[in-house]
Amino acid sequence: MDITLQQTVFYVVAILMSVFSVMTVTTGSILRSATYLLFVLFGTAAIYFILGYTFLGAVQLMVYAGGIVVLYVFSILLTNSDKSINHKLGRSKIVAALATVIIGTALVLFLIWTNGFALNLIPESSEISLREIGLSLISADKHGYVLPFEIAGVLLLACMIGGLLIARKR
Amino acid sequence: MDIHVVYYLVISTIMLFAGIYGFFTRKNLLAVLISVELILNATNINFAVFNRYLFPDVFEGHFFALFGIGIAAAETAVAIAIIINIYRNIRNIQTDNIDELKG
Numbered sequence: 001m002d003i004t005l006q007q008t009v010f011y012v013v014a015i016l017m018s019v020f021s022v023m024t025v026t027t028g029s030i031l032r033s034a035t036y037l038l039f040v041l042f043g044t045a046a047i048y049f050i051l052g053y054t055f056l057g058a059v060q061l062m063v064y065a066g067g068i069v070v071l072y073v074f075s076i077l078l079t080n081s082d083k084s085i086n087h088k089l090g091r092s093k094i095v096a097a098l099a100t101v102i103i104g105t106a107l108v109l110f111l112i113w114t115n116g117f118a119l120n121l122i123p124e125s126s127e128i129s130l131r132e133i134g135l136s137l138i139s140a141d142k143h144g145y146v147l148p149f150e151i152a153g154v155l156l157l158a159c160m161i162g163g164l165l166i167a168r169k170r
Numbered sequence: 171m172d173i174h175v176v177y178y179l180v181i182s183t184i185m186l187f188a189g190i191y192g193f194f195t196r197k198n199l200l201a202v203l204i205s206v207e208l209i210l211n212a213t214n215i216n217f218a219v220f221n222r223y224l225f226p227d228v229f230e231g232h233f234f235a236l237f238g239i240g241i242a243a244a245e246t247a248v249a250i251a252i253i254i255n256i257y258r259n260i261r262n263i264q265t266d267n268i269d270e271l272k273g
Contacts, residue, residue, distance in 0.1 A: 097195050
């Protein structure tokens, strides 16, 4: 059994993503938590690249790594919350959360393993081109997405106005 | 290119439940928001993977993940605006103290 380069990359990314996503929610410092979140988002982009969705990976890198994580770091520093992350939580609450998570993970993994997906090949299909993405975003055909596109535009405008209204000084 | 589809789902399951654990145990509002971000990313991975493996000829999952990323960004921006406003009012963003906001 020979291991291809693709598999090697995938397994490395998979292990890094699992480790960092657990560390994101268990680390004591919230700045470190944001940094680990950044690594998880990079891993997600790598998964999109492995799947062949290069545009989606690029969007993930730009929006998340370039925008959201910077926003998080700024607001962490602005709200001075680095010291106050480890408020005492009752031991019974932690045990209950841990039990919920472990049982849930075991249940979902069991369902995935016994579902019987027989798909171990990425289907050979032509990579979706940028031109095709753009045309289907503004077309109103069967596979067109002009309505969600417009609604997302209105939503982003509403979010911009709402964010300004909420965060302004009075 | 033979990576079994189950491995992708295992990653997204771990991410999802790590996010749920953080959502339950964190007390800082920004840390809760980071956990929500993990959950949203796990669902986006699932959309892309199912689209790629099960229906490689259409791109519904691809576009759904694209819109999901945009909406997650909008949600984060508004949530951080609210959190900063809370901090300005009560100098604190712990979930225990949010009930001071009423009235």
